[in-house]
Amino acid sequence: PEAGRSGVTRPDSPVRVLIVASGKGGVGKSTVTVNLAAALAGLGQRVGVLDADIYGFSVPRMLGLHGNPTVLGEGIILPMDSSGLRVISMGSFVGEDTPVIWRGPMLAKALDQFLEDVAWGDIGYLLIDSPPGTGDVALSLSQRLPRARILLVTTPQAAAARVAGRVAQMAERTGQRLVGVVENMAFYECPDCGHRTEIFGQGGAEELARSAGSEVIGRLPLEPQLSVDSDAGTPIVRAQPLSRTAKH
Amino acid sequence: PEAGRSGVTRPDSPVRVLIVASGKGGVGKSTVTVNLAAALAGLGQRVGVLDADIYGFSVPRMLGLHGNPTVLGEGIILPMDSSGLRVISMGSFVGEDTPVIWRGPMLAKALDQFLEDVAWGDIGYLLIDSPPGTGDVALSLSQRLPRARILLVTTPQAAAARVAGRVAQMAERTGQRLVGVVENMAFYECPDCGHRTEIFGQGGAEELARSAGSEVIGRLPLEPQLSVDSDAGTPIVRAQPLSRTAKH
Ligand SMILES: Nc1ncnc2c1ncn2[C@@H]1O[C@H](COP(=O)(O)OP(=O)(O)O)[C@@H](O)[C@H]1O
Numbered sequence: 206p207e208a209g210r211s212g213v214t215r216p217d218s219p220v221r222v223l224i225v226a227s228g229k230g231g232v233g234k235s236t237v238t239v240n241l242a243a244a245l246a247g248l249g250q251r252v253g254v255l256d257a258d259i260y261g262f263s264v265p266r267m268l269g270l271h272g273n274p275t276v277l278g279e280g281i282i283l284p285m286d287s288s289g290l291r292v293i294s295m296g297s298f299v300g301e302d303t304p305v306i307w308r309g310p311m312l313a314k315a316l317d318q319f320l321e322d323v324a325w326g327d328i329g330y331l332l333i334d335s336p337p338g339t340g341d342v343a344l345s346l347s348q349r350l351p352r353a354r355i356l357l358v359t360t361p362q363a364a365a366a367r368v369a370g371r372v373a374q375m376a377e378r379t380g381q382r383l384v385g386v387v388e389n390m391a392f393y394e395c396p397d398c399g400h401r402t403e404i405f406g407q408g409g410a411e412e413l414a415r416s417a418g419s420e421v422i423g424r425l426p427l428e429p430q431l432s433v434d435s436d437a438g439t440p441i442v443r444a445q446p447l448s449r450t451a452k453h
Numbered sequence: 454p455e456a457g458r459s460g461v462t463r464p465d466s467p468v469r470v471l472i473v474a475s476g477k478g479g480v481g482k483s484t485v486t487v488n489l490a491a492a493l494a495g496l497g498q499r500v501g502v503l504d505a506d507i508y509g510f511s512v513p514r515m516l517g518l519h520g521n522p523t524v525l526g527e528g529i530i531l532p533m534d535s536s537g538l539r540v541i542s543m544g545s546f547v548g549e550d551t552p553v554i555w556r557g558p559m560l561a562k563a564l565d566q567f568l569e570d571v572a573w574g575d576i577g578y579l580l581i582d583s584p585p586g587t588g589d590v591a592l593s594l595s596q597r598l599p600r601a602r603i604l605l606v607t608t609p610q611a612a613a614a615r616v617a618g619r620v621a622q623m624a625e626r627t628g629q630r631l632v633g634v635v636e637n638m639a640f641y642e643c644p645d646c647g648h649r650t651e652i653f654g655q656g657g658a659e660e661l662a663r664s665a666g667s668e669v670i671g672r673l674p675l676e677p678q679l680s681v682d683s684d685a686g687t688p689i690v691r692a693q694p695l696s697r698t699a700k701h
Pocket residue numbers: 227229230231232233234235236237261263389390425426427428429431432433610612652653
């Protein structure tokens with residue numbers, strides 16, 4: 206690729222692109238993205254993170270990133286560094302006063318620039334935090350990156366799994382393969398006595414995976430520390446099982 | 454009021470209107486609405502429930518309601534019965550194939566009919582499950598029912614409290630008073646050893662209430678049974694403290 210520009214969309218690119226998706230907001234998709242990225246980096250991988258979730262601004266906050274990336278004269282965008290992760294938040298390129306309904310179409314059109322004009326460097330993985338559902342940006346990611354693999358995040362509730370099913374269908378239409386389904390907030394383990402409870406029910410993730418011809422590759426517990434709304438910038442790395450699977 | 458038509462919007466109406474609101478979806482607003490309605494009915498009140506949350510279809514499902522209300526020749530709408538609750542789901546009046554983005558404006562215009570042309574009868578309370586946030590329908594409810602009181606539902610996370618703050622501001626502009634803030638999923642109590650954990654952090658609800666000049670009137674625990682995605686139709690009544698407060 207041209208000096209400084211990435212080649213992630215080229216068929217011969219060695220970069221493994223992983224789109225982290227969900228049917229609806231609040232299931233912990235951004236949390237999973239950030240933790241998986243940190244886990245992969247901990248295993249020695251060079252990892253880029255493209256925060257394409259323009260409705261939730263959690264990735265920069267979780268990674269303690271403030272301010273904007275540097276854009277060089279020729280339009281090349283330098284990712285921001287967070288403990289070795291190379292991060293671009295698409296939301297930071299749209300003014301806060303831009304009406305929410307415009308952002309989808311605007312950023313979907315600009316998607317190529319975020320994929321091509323960012324100096325991702327010699328990353329081995331590019332993790333993309335997709336917006337929830339099947340809107341403009343999610344659809345464009347799906348069409349633009351047919352070789353990317355999808356990690357679908359859901360919670361145990363049937364309602365969450367139902368909307369996630371539509372995302373699985375969208376992926377199928379572009380020929381994208383699912384890495385699998387991650388069931389977040391699957392259970393809670395009492396810190397005192399170890400008793401486990403499935404607070405949000407069960408079965409939704411299994412059903413979703415089954416109908417998408419895939420499988421549940423991880424069940425993450427409800428973790429009090431994961432909800433601390435801080436910009437400490439140090440994600441809790443709990444995604445070891447996920448990273449092993451993601452390397453397939 | 455005209456025979457069959459309600460007079461809930463009239464200044465001399467004896468009906469206590471309570472709008473159950475939230476900043477974003479998934480915090481348990483519909484669950485709180487349904488449980489509070491059941492609690493009030495259990496205390497001998499006659500209660501109407503207007504499900505105005507046209508993006509979430511949980512109220513009919515939680516109450517085991519299928520099918521549509523009867524509309525009489527003169528345009529009078531008969532509420533459906535669920536264990537004594539008189540229920541109208543606005544979503545059931547819009548075809549499932551109606552694009553989601555049209556529903557808000559369409560139903561916001563039709564709001565008067567749902568308030569006036571429904572034969573609510575001699576109810577003492579009308580609980581309105583508002584859509585989350587400050588969109589068309591939420592705004593119309595706010596403008597059309599200045600004497601209604603607001604029950605704001607949130608979870609402990611700062612992000613949820615932040616968006617709920619905007620709803621509090623919208624209420625303030627129309628002169629609506631807040632009953633208070635309900636913090637849902639505030640803690641989890643281990644069924645074995647009784648150990649309590651604030652899984653989703655804490656402080657968000659307090660902060661929200663404080664800046665809205667109100668108070669946290671209830672903290673509800675994470676309840677495994679509340680997540681069973683069933684249409685059993687029998688809400689778990691856990692809202693006794695809420696109903697006492699709502700009677701103020
Ligand atoms: N396993 C978990 N346990 C406790 N809280 C969690 C967990 N996963 C996510 N959260 C919290 O839930 C909220 C939503 O998570 P987020 O990753 O922003 O969801 P999404 O990207 O799907 O909208 C955040 O406050 C986050 O810290």
